[in-house]
Amino acid sequence: METVPMDLHEAxxxxxxxxxxxxxxxxxxxxxxxxxxxxxxxxxPAAAVELIHAYSLVHDDLPCMDDDDMRRGRPSCHKAFGEATALLAGDALQTQAFAVLAAAETLSPQARIRMVEELARASGSLGMAGGQALDLKAGPVATIEVLEERHSRKTGALMHxxxxxxxxxxxxxxxPALDDYGRxxxxxxxxxxxxxxxxxVALVVGxxxxxxxxxxxxxxxxxxxxKEARRRARDLYENSLASLRFLGDNGRLLATIAHYAVERDH
Known part of the structure; x- marks a missing residue:
């Protein structure tokens, strides 16, 4: 968008x-x-969910949150544009996601409303934002149940x-099996x-x-x-594959994504 405010749109x-x-x-x-x-x-919906994800990364990297200077192999948004502009960029990306869904003429009005509801729920206090709040209070000791609750919101909610x-x-x-897969x-x-x-490796992970x-x-x-974390990831991967059986060959791409999720190097 080549219009004012130029620096915000660039960010x-x-x-x-x-x-x-x-x-x-x-x-x-x-x-x-x-x-x-x-x-x-x-x-x-693909564009909307990526806009929400991008906003969340911008905000997560801020000094008041996870305070990360590097994202996707280059300086975080606030390092490149300053904290104030990065904060506003995240705000604007979040609202743009819902604008994209609201204006989607390829979807029925009912589907748009359901999608807005789903994305809002996954992004809010019972989803990603709530998970980040729990993460900010996290200490060095936790049970597996606490970790799963935190990350089913912070990371898992948007994937689901x-x-x-x-x-x-x-x-x-x-x-319902797709809900099992997403979780x-x-x-x-x-x-x-x-x-x-x-x-x-930082340069690979980004x-x-x-x-x-x-x-x-x-x-x-x-x-x-x-060792046990790898085993747990593998068990979850197997569970995700089992959830896809009802799709037959139509679930192959979803199975490939699940494999990538646990075997990736970045």
Whole structure:
């Protein structure tokens, strides 16, 4: 958007277009295609979920949150544009996500409303924002139940929502097995993240390594140990595959995404 305020729009582009896995958008497309959704109906929810994800990363990196200087292999948004502009960029990206859904002519009015509800719930106090609040209070000791509660919100809620958004583009009745898949995938992804924070290479991962340990936060890796954390991630991966059986061959892309989530190096 080449209009004023130019620096804000530049920061928004920086946060959304500069690298990243686009995994949540892939989940929208893979789920929708598996259920027979029209391809053009999947573009708005895929864009919306990525806009929410980008906003969350901008805000998570701020000094008042996780205080990370590196994201996607380059300076975090607040390091490149300043804290105030980064804060506003995150705000604007969040509202843009809902604008995209509200204006989606390829979706029925009912589907738009359901998608707005899903994305709002996943982003709010009972989802991602609530998970971040729990994470800010996290200490070096935690039970597995506490970790799963925290990360099912902070990380898992938006991934789960991406699956549900893809399903809603095809049907108003979301198969319960897809909820099982989305929940398992979100936790498996977070365990893989925790392992990368211990074993990863910063230039490959694209963000600061060892940040959780430096902040004194309990993680799946620190609570379970490396070997047991890997086993837990593998169990969740197997659970996610079992949830896809009802789709037959149509679930192959979702299965591939689940494999990537636990085996990735970044």
């Amino acid at each position: 928004m582009r920086y946060a959304t277009l500069g690298g990243g896995k686009r995994l949540r958008a892939c989940l929208v497309y893979a789920t929708g295609e598996a259920l027979g959704a029209a391809p053009e109906a999947l573009d708005p 929502a991406a699956v549900r958004l893809g399903a809603l583009a095809a049907t108003p009745e979301i198969p 398992a995938l979100g936790l498996a992804f977070q365990i893989a993240d925790d392992l990368l924070d211990v074993e990863g 963000k600061t390594i060892g940040a959780d340990a430096a902040a004194g936060k309990a993680t799946f890796a620190s609570v379970l140990g490396i």
